[in-house]
Amino acid sequence: MSATHRPTETPTPTKTPTTPTTPTTPTTTRTSPISPDDFAKAVAAERAAGVIPVRHTGRVVLGALAALATVLATASVARNPSFQWGTVGDYLFSSRIIDGLILTIWLTALSVALSFLIGTVLAVMRLSANPVLQAISWAYTWFFRSVPLLVQLLFWFNIGYLYPRLSFGIPFGPAWFSFETSELISSAAVAVIGLTIHESAYAAEIIRGGILSVDTGQLEAAEALGMHPRRVLGRIVLPQAMRVILPPAGSLLISTLKSTSMVSVIAVTDLLYAAQLIYNQNFLVIPLLMVATLWYLIMTSLLSIAQHFVEKRYARGFARTSGRGPARVPKPDSL
């Protein structure tokens, strides 16, 4: 950095300063005008030994304090016998925990996949020219984003009070099949339905934001080529919207993973409920909560890594992070 500002020739003092007897106090006059003589000396000093960087004393002290606090907290956690790390190790891979983990994983995967499917439909409805579809999409998003997930789960779990029997047939006419609602919809199904409906309202907004981020020129170019709207959406708009959709979508996936822990209230044996069932028998509350915590940490970390690579994939052709190595420097070549 110092080399770029180096003057081409060192100014030589042509005459002595007018008031050589005046004592200079460099420590207090750092920003005051500098004499040609001192300027030359400064240039030489900078060339010889560079510039002393500013010392961020506050930053160093604060950093040291924060590091110390972290070390103390970690040590306290690691050495507190109540955590019973040995017990945590015993239960980490126990079959009941692993079963709960597997349920949590597929519950997350299924509800997120369905959420984004429904969310895409909702987003397209909201952006369509049809006012009825627009209104329905808006109302769905408004309602299901407003009702807490826990309330929805309890509501869907108790839907049998509202509709004791479900039947398939001609509306207001004869029924072909008829089921007890509580038989047809298991707790696990309730969990999927509740999570999907809740998360799809968020997914719709994420996807709509992504679609709106695509430049209208792209739509015009596609339209001018005579492309079908479905093809424009799938080939031109959504791939470009992905760049904007993916970061919040990754957050939604991770938040859904954690939200699945709420299904324990409707007796679905996910990771958390599996841990609760065990500690209700042996009272090892803290170690089993730590087991669940560790698994949530591991899954979230894996998802974050996966998200990084997926984002890279969709950055193709865009400047900031090119999917295939650094972008070549544009070289204008004439005909």
Next chain:
Amino acid sequence: MAADVIRDDLTARPPAEAAEAAGAAAGGILIRSLTKSFGGGPRVLDGIDLTVERGQLICLVGPSGSGKSTLLRCVNLLESPDSGMIWVSGMLMGRHFDGHRVRALRPAEYRRQQSRIGMIFQQFNLFPHLTVLENIIEAPLSVRGVPRAEAVARAEELVARVGLAGRERAYPRELSGGQQQRIAIARALAMDPDVLLCDEPTSALDPELVGEVLNVLRDLAASGMTMVVVTHEMSFAREVADRVVFMAEGRIVEEGAPEQMFSHPREERTRNFLRRVL
């Protein structure tokens, strides 16, 4: 969209106009009484009549806001006019006339019309997530159903024609503005359009890149492509245009051969405009 069915008196068309329409049917453009306003505002286009014969290159010039771009966008149905008729190469744009009434076309029908008109945008509008080759073959594959191998071969030929052979695998971002615009021209040509509309094709380019794009357009004009070019490049208009059309406030003020337009403009407004830009 304002009127799904539009009353029309084309049945009472005088013979001279019918003859002109016949000329336009064979690859030209005929525009009659075109009006357009946005959201009930003032008329952006206020009764445009324009004839472009097959193989001609027309330069549309005029101050910004004079309706040049809107006129182009109406021709390829990116905007729907309030009233008036546009005929391109035998197609009544956006309308169907059964001998008695005129009705608006269904989406599939007007998409077919759009696919036969090439459009070049000021901002290129290449698809940034697709390579040069993918940009060019997209519409031939998905709109025309051309076999992939054939589309690729044709695309490579077009890339070479605009002087960028070997850059098929590049992404638009890796190309200069001039190169991107040349690829955009290749993309439009891949659909074998009847006419090519260029909306300020060089306005977004650095001055030293303007020439390479104009060269491609010049070659196209020489090959007999019917073209309408909205431009501020007066020297290009003077050199290449068969006719220069001067627009202001949604109307065609004056049109004529470039030599006459630039040397002896008849209208005061044309003179004022040319004095400012030349």
